Amino acid sequence: MTTTITVAPSNLIANLNWRYATKAFDSSKTISLEVWNALEETLILTPSSCGLQPWKFIVVTGPETKARLRPHSWNQSQVTDCSHYVVFASLLKITESDVDKFLARTVEVRGCTLESLQSFRGMVVGEVIHGPRSKVAAEWAVRQAYIALGNFMTAAALLQVDTCPMEGFVPAEYDKILGLPEKGLTATVCCAAGYRSETDKYARLPKVRFTASDVVEHITV
């Protein structure tokens, strides 16, 4: 088993306070391969409901594609100036074949039999494909993508990589440019990653969060 090194709580919080929604990226700075590989692995390791991973992460580093996406992103400069622009795409529909793909991967990784997974299969198919969640399966897939977004931004902050989450874009245009519908996917949310420009005035503004008493409630009984 891998030995893990605990991060100090104060270190974690310092990094989360350091991060902010970066408005101006320094386009001359690129995330190194070592750091990017860790962030990509972070995306892959994101937990998802039932383990289904109903997503694809489109990592755009090419200037041409970035330039094509930008006008459909309220013309925000983050799209073109960041190092790695990640489009979180989610499945438009969850089918039995998605479940079976996950089960095949489970057999491959864990060396168990497919038969031993049948009761799990029945539960997932009953719940997600034919059950109460089937009508909202696309939205359920979107929610999972947002777990990946949260995971990604936190991991990036710990590696001192700046990010800007982006909901202000036109999914239909992104889908066309990235060829997503033919893969059963749609663009759900995006995140620019790279390094802040020294001129970004937002970097110096205090972070605005509600107080603990506003957003946290403790139930101790």
Added chain:
Amino acid sequence: MTTTITVAPSNLIANLNWRYATKAFDSSKTISLEVWNALEETLILTPSSCGLQPWKFIVVTGPETKARLRPHSWNQSQVTDCSHYVVFASLLKITESDVDKFLARTVEVRGCTLESLQSFRGMVVGEVIHGPRSKVAAEWAVRQAYIALGNFMTAAALLQVDTCPMEGFVPAEYDKILGLPEKGLTATVCCAAGYRSETDKYARLPKVRFTASDVVEHITV
């Protein structure tokens, strides 16, 4: 400005590999105050669209309330055996007063004038309250809560705290028990946090994730 300490990429990945959806918690182990305070601060620091923070984090440590929630959670033992059970609640509706509450907080934290925020106010109100997102505002709030969930699980892993995300619960029953609707909130997703039991066989199973070539696409042009 706070000095931040960079976490090594390999350390981050080791911690994310260490984490898993904990099925059996050791009910004798409690998260220390220092560590919990950092995790609570992590929740508060979660980024959200337009900064609106359309959520409340209900932290249940009381055995009575945990016991009342468990039957509405597929009777899963994580609810009662974990140290801190977090219910992520999201706003049922986003109103102008939610925006104004955020603006008042911005004035408080940044010392700017309310007048200087009017164009931002117009944008948010136009978009979220009266614009295209108004019809899906509740779902939009839910998505933001999932960012918090992703952030929380990653932060916990870095502090060597075990977690189990939980979607298998009955929101209407949670809402009643926690008194959420009268606060304009609904239970969206949950996460048990604490320490794994030594008997949890799932701790030793290899993690099942699709390969990079399955879930990551690079666009370099």
